[in-house]
Amino acid sequence: MLKEKEVKNLAEVTVRFAGDSGDGMQLTGSQFSDTTAAVGNDLSTLPDYPAEIRAPSGTIYGVSGFQLHFSSTDIHTPGDRPDVLVAMNPAALKKNLDELKPGGIIIVNTDAFDSKNLKLAKYESNPLEDGSIKGYEVYQVPVASLTSKALEDTSLSQKEISRCKNFFALGLMYWLFNRPLEPTLHWIQVKFRDTPEFIDANTKALNAGYNFGEMTEVFTTRFTVAPAKLPKGIYRSISGNEATALGFLAASVKSGLPLFLGSYPITPASEILQYLSYYKNFGVKTFQAEDEIAGVTAAIGAAFAGNLAITNTSGPGLALKTEGIGLAVMTELPLVIINVQRGGPSTGLPTKTEQADLLQSIYGRHGESPVPVLAAATPSDCFYMAIEASRIALKYMTPVILLTDGYLANGSEPWKIPHVNELPDISVKYWTQKEGFAPYNRDENLSRPWAIPGTPGLEHRIGGLEKANITGNVSYDPDNHHNMVKLRDQKVKGIVKDIPDLEVDGDQEGDLLVLGWGGTYGAITESVIKVREEGYRVSQAHLKYLNPFPKNTGEVLTRFNNILIPEINLGQLSKIIRSEFLTPVIQLNIVRGLPFRTSDIQNKIKEILGGKNNGR
């Protein structure tokens, strides 16, 4: 007789899957996320993978991880420290153990704990035997051999069988957290539709993992996390990169303009190119260029010819595109540059997140070169900010930089899918009349007419040389240059009348405002909620418009005694806020290539408000 297993109800759980880059941890994590989303939990994910595609197996630097935070309430971050760690080998255990919550659950694949792997992970002795993980709840499961056993009657090679072990682990986790197998079974059917033997094998491995949980004596408890109370609607799970791609697709549909992406592959931005290249039946054109420069300049050419033109990249690529962006400023053409920020400088930490391109985006060009800068706050917000960036670019005939980051790009969350008719309309009119046409005439927004090649009678020339006001002819006149420098500046500053005010969450005035921007929204929000629960009075505001700032920004800042600005850089927004508003700010800067831990922000808030500070 099997003992009835105890079922524990949890409000929220953070799970981390970790293994070799070849172990399929990203797939396992995303399958667990999709299933978890489908059962109605709120969730947030953080993939964490090495820069090498297949680093030597068994090594610490080859460990690939996927963290997932899910809950029965509204959540905002992928979780600080995991409650549960699934470690497929010794290196995965070694790399992640420090992060695990004290007393947390560890599920290990014991088959991988042989002397070779222990050595590769730089363990002197086996941590499963030497008592070094005594403080944790450890479940030792021979995942590899159990998978082999489950698949012994298949025609697969040993190597192929070994690749199925992540599905065994996934099945076990589904059992442990009471999730249905159907979404993944369905996914397997679709994914391997051309190779029935893999459908069979992966299905068997998944079921075997689930049944193992059910049958074994090892596990005495399983957990449930009740569905979250999310607003009514149809939901899907979405990552920042996919949301960005869909946002531009939506902007194309809403503006009636064909979408053109000029792009060069770069981590972590390439997926935007990949997604958009699938949307061919919407007429989307994706140009995988010979380099970053060709990506932006081809987009500028496409903008000249009348397309909604965009280019995507990450920090180093933005640097390469800089001269091109200057050209778009001078020619006053609509263009959106998406920068999925990563750890820098140089190649830096290509697969990790950072917020250190803010100054580059606002100021990093030759000459007086004003460019509106927007930043998305959450993975799904990338969708709306892509539309907003397009709207501003088209309305003001200007390049716009949209900042996301590696965390938003790869992280995912449930997204209540909007209906197309709820999305903002973007009306665009090309100039077609001969009367009153001059290439650098300006409308009430100071934007110039968009007269595209193919329009009879409006043949004109633009380019990188300074333009005479109105006629657009080349001009070296000193006063004209002064005037044009100011006009371009005023045009971008004028966007302030067209963007929402900065909203303050919580008390509208008080002791402390936590001011953030971009991808730290989730971490800041969760931190603020937690400290409020402890009785602290703290307000929060989040900037999504970095240039220009919302018009009430300065006034909001005056209402608080202290302004705390957490950033994953050395204080770039802080620097701008100080110089623009002559106000002191308190910085919190942690640049580890990872999202903020909410505990870091909470501690800082308490320190400022004079509460207890437990340290990190």
Place this chain on the structure above:
Amino acid sequence: MADKVEAKEVKLTAKDFASDQDVRWCPGCGDYSVLAQVQRSFPDLVGIKKEDIVWVSGIGCSSRFPYYMNTYGFHGIHGRAAAIATGVKLANPKLSVWVATGDGDLLSIGGNHFIHACRKNVDLKILLFNNRIYGLTKGQYSPTSEQGKITKTTPYGSVDYPFRAISLALGSRATFIARTLDRDVKHLQAMIKRAAEHKGLAFVEIYQNCVIYNDGAFDIYTNKETKDDHTLYLQHAKPMLFGKNKEKGIKLDGTKLKVININESDNSINDVLVHDEFDESPLYATLLAFMAENSDLPTPVGVFRQVFRLTYDEGVENQIAHIKAKKGEGDLEKFLFSANTWEVN
């Protein structure tokens, strides 16, 4: 059909293609001739409307070209003309897109864009104004300057080897490749028209005299006394003859080209290579491309090669049409809701 009124097309003239801007090249610059021949040829281009023509350029003396044409024009940044033009063409394949560029612009800073535009067979017409010098920056050697060239940045002579632009285009799979001379106005016009008619990337190298920094670089090919012996006019299906009395011919000897005199007893016109513009193999055109740097051989001008392949822009359009036919025209509402969804009540 009977009551259809045919709008009478007024034939444009060279003047219609001249913009109202003052041309600012140095007096005597070869660029004037190119501009004049383009303006003279364009009215003859069949099926291309003036409003559908776009000139794109980079940076350099020749890159001011678009400002002087009364068509759509885009004066870009250094080296990027081919990339900008590719964007224009992809965005609207109906347009006739021309690139005016120099040896520094196209082959040095813009080399990458050039070879990839060739490789992709983007339907662009690239006119390379090759004067073998940097003019606008006031006289530094360029990637087509001959080895040993003395300039401001190479006071003791350049030590590196020049590009052969034609061979670079060939190696990059350009589908139309020609060379012409700024001073041979008829030939220049003919090459412009041939380029315009070609569907695919057309590359025309124009030997262009810079009177200020490299005067006379191409005199040998244009001066009355020397041109007959040094310039070989390529004509399709015609034997390759040159010399005052067309007495010299090019013979293929193994894998080498050599000059023979057809009047000498051992030789006859039948020994002379007959030019084939449409030879699919690039080897033959490569032999011709290497003649320019060989002092024993004349320098060929004319169409080196013309082959026909689907253009990149056509390929892009075809694929979109194909996917639309297969999946149906995109419907955003449907598409957004087509992922794995779940409902919250």
